[in-house]
Amino acid sequence: MTRKPTKAALPSAIRAGAKDPARSKEEAPASSRATRAAERRAAIVEAAMDEFIARGFAATRLDDIAKRAGVAKGTIYLHFKDKESMFEELVRIVIVPVVARLTALPPPAGSVRDLIEAFASSFLKEVIGTRRGDLVRLIVAEGPRFPSVADFYYREVVSRGIAAMRALIELGIARGEIREKDLARYPQILVAPAMIAVIWQSLFARHAPLDAQEMLRVHLDLIFGERRTT
Amino acid sequence: MTRKPTKAALPSAIRAGAKDPARSKEEAPASSRATRAAERRAAIVEAAMDEFIARGFAATRLDDIAKRAGVAKGTIYLHFKDKESMFEELVRIVIVPVVARLTALPPPAGSVRDLIEAFASSFLKEVIGTRRGDLVRLIVAEGPRFPSVADFYYREVVSRGIAAMRALIELGIARGEIREKDLARYPQILVAPAMIAVIWQSLFARHAPLDAQEMLRVHLDLIFGERRTT
Amino acid sequence: MTRKPTKAALPSAIRAGAKDPARSKEEAPASSRATRAAERRAAIVEAAMDEFIARGFAATRLDDIAKRAGVAKGTIYLHFKDKESMFEELVRIVIVPVVARLTALPPPAGSVRDLIEAFASSFLKEVIGTRRGDLVRLIVAEGPRFPSVADFYYREVVSRGIAAMRALIELGIARGEIREKDLARYPQILVAPAMIAVIWQSLFARHAPLDAQEMLRVHLDLIFGERRTT
Amino acid sequence: MTRKPTKAALPSAIRAGAKDPARSKEEAPASSRATRAAERRAAIVEAAMDEFIARGFAATRLDDIAKRAGVAKGTIYLHFKDKESMFEELVRIVIVPVVARLTALPPPAGSVRDLIEAFASSFLKEVIGTRRGDLVRLIVAEGPRFPSVADFYYREVVSRGIAAMRALIELGIARGEIREKDLARYPQILVAPAMIAVIWQSLFARHAPLDAQEMLRVHLDLIFGERRTT
DNA sequence: TATGAATGAGTGTTCATTCAT
DNA sequence: TATGAATGAACACTCATTCAT
Secondary structure (H helix, E strand, O other): OOOOOOHHHOOHHHHOOOOOOOOOOOOOOOOOHHHHHHHHHHHHHHHHHHHHHHHOOOOOOHHHHHHHHOOOHHHHHHHOOOHHHHHHHHHHHHHHHHHHHHHOOOOOOOOHHHHHHHHHHHHHHHOOOOHHHHHHHHHHHHHHHOHHHHHHHHHHHHHHHHHHHHHHHHHHHHOOOOOOHHHHHOHHHHHHHHHHHHHHHHHOOOOOOOOHHHHHHHHHHHHHOOOOOO | OOOOOOHHHOHHHHOOOOOOOOOOOOOOOOOOHHHHHHHHHHHHHHHHHHHHHHHOOOOOOHHHHHHHHOOOHHHHHHHOOOHHHHHHHHHHHHHHHHHHHHHOOOOOOOOHHHHHHHHHHHHHHHOOOOHHHHHHHHHHHHHHHOHHHHHHHHHHHHHHHHHHHHHHHHHHHHOOOOOOHHHHHOHHHHHHHHHHHHHHHHHOOOOOOOOHHHHHHHHHHHHHOOOOOO | OOOOOOHHHHHHHHOOOOOOOOOOOOOOOOOOHHHHHHHHHHHHHHHHHHHHHHHOOOOOOHHHHHHHHOOOHHHHHHHOOOHHHHHHHHHHHHHHHHHHHHHOOOOOOOOHHHHHHHHHHHHHHHOOOOHHHHHHHHHHHHHHHOHHHHHHHHHHHHHHHHHHHHHHHHHHHHOOOOOOHHHHHOHHHHHHHHHHHHHHHHHOOOOOOOOHHHHHHHHHHHHHOOOOOO | OOOOOOHHHOOHHHHOOOOOOOOOOOOOOOOOHHHHHHHHHHHHHHHHHHHHHHHOOOOOOHHHHHHHHOOOHHHHHHHOOOHHHHHHHHHHHHHHHHHHHHHOOOOOOOOHHHHHHHHHHHHHHHOOOOHHHHHHHHHHHHHHHOHHHHHHHHHHHHHHHHHHHHHHHHHHHHOOOOOOHHHHHOHHHHHHHHHHHHHHHHHOOOOOOOOHHHHHHHHHHHHHOOOOOO
């Protein structure tokens, strides 16, 4: 399956606004004006993500976003300048909290392999096969037409991710866990199978399902040597 | 109905940089009616590839394709049923000869590593950073909206590629070149960095150019162990 | 989806000559949103009728309808699904109230001949040579390509009209006003000259104007015998 | 049924050219250049009639005419200036021989009723429910947009037909066969049921088949009085 | 004379954006 | 602030007409 729109896949700030599109306008009389606005905005973001992922930028209709978000078409323009900037902001809005969470790294206890395995494990759960995975594909798809998106994604996610991986790899080399010293020059090699898994799930899951977890384990064995006990 | 895909339509479509949108109609005054038709078809394929890669399916205008191909809009419909099937056929038209060439494998002389290196080397030259690389990105981008394209690509390219890689890996294991036996179960790991390089060049080359050749070398070192002499 | 046909959409559509393509947008500044919508719909119906009658279905351009109705082309699609269903609905919209009026038959006072003469007289005034007459010609013209229109017209107008005429004829026979008993089997004979008059006015009025009233009188004389006093 | 494309419905001059569209170009080597051209022209006329009747002027594609006629699209332009004048000429081409035949009236032997019955009978066989009947409907449909067609049809068919009917009616009155003297002023009344039958077959045959022969008999009874023996 | 590939103006339909309510 | 009717530019696709062969 390609996408299981897990609630967990969305930062809680966003989840808060994702409500039943058909809810009566009076449902939440207690919320302040500002809260209502934030909720609507969140609903739009939510809906827009789904539509953009499902259809791509150009083929997505604002009408559908509005319908899915349970707002009028005009309302979108109270929150976003136009379709393009909505798309650009969207990526930021969805990615920022993810980065924030990843940046708040888990305590660097244990071996480097343990760290990376923990990382891979959460990547498996939270990205591969989820809507966030599709977002990655969306960025691959639209990046060339949205340099600002590619820029942002490179700056916030890719370069940081690469840097973090490099640091881990260097630590692994220093500790003797990793033999291949040149790996630190190409941390992309470390994450490549994970990225491939993301894309594979989107495109070929139905042709040949991929056991991403097992593949990542094999890959780590390759880098760290086979584990004695697992 | 679509005209039978003349061989003449392919050569220029393969040449990565081959395009000459403004070429005068006098280019080949001696050519026969059929030859002219094949040339036009090839020009359309050429132009369409460029436009689809640059803008994606939905955002590409047939007007632009026609202009770039130097034909009238109506002419496109003499060769393709509509925009969608043009896109689908296009992928086939461009991919088929590539597959054909790869299928005509080089003589399996030398070590497995040599074989894979030869493979990587031609991949580097002929895919990464070329229009064919962009085609891969295009398929990743549009695959979910064009199941027939994803199907075709999986069947003709991915499944064959995976099978070929698996065979090589197993040979490598048998010959003792590769230590990690489980690699044969996930040939994706072998090709992942190459795919990542393709995508990287499309998206992030301008942020941080990637020395794909060197990266692939490191990756092979990881798999085969470091080379004694290089 | 099409909006519910508001009653307000009909009156102007019925008035044979009512059209004011260039009426300023200020015509009804006090009208509510819904009223304005109904007015627009009516203007479109009005304009579309004129265009379809003047050019036939295929040759009518939505652009022209929009221009004549004083709305943007896109507005038409807020009221009608597409050109075809617009045409089909149009016939219904214009015919339904006519049928409604005819169904509310006049009190069956006086002789059968008087009844039929009253009928003929209102037909003369309200159909022959008016836009409604042209609508009949339009249905004859487009019926074979719009079975649903032919079906509707047969069901709502023709079969009812035939039945009503048959009832009158039988009454006339019973009362001894009509001698030709078989006429009840072919009420078409009774209405044929009226239909011919409708078509004649559309096609040949300029070659040889037809005094439809007098012709119908002669026809009734044929059926009922010559009137003693007229 | 609306149209049984009887061979008999076409003047023999036209029938001659109606051949299998897929016939080889060499089939008739004996025919002279001019004969071949005439045959092609006839085939085009034939095909065009069918298409125009089936779809109306605007919706008919020259492509389809060419295909049906078994000629190339360009060939049509060797015989006709453009689509419009083809349509106009077509009506002339098809109608002229019909008129010619009718003008060569049968010997005026017997009673007026016999004459008219003979006439009705041949009208029944050769017009109602045949392609010629559909041509009448086509003229009704397109007449307003093709004044030249309406003019021609009025001049060649309608006015002559009316005149002929009037002459017959006057003869009938003179001979005492027809009582209603005013009928001579409106010969339309005499032919109205026949015309209605033509239209009915095109539009409503499937809803309620009409026994045109019997209807015409009743109509003649109305005019001439019931027949003693039949 | 006959062909049919090529043309490009024209048309139905969509959809991002605006704005009166 | 929110709405959704209205707009009109834009686009895919068609088809009468032309013309090189």
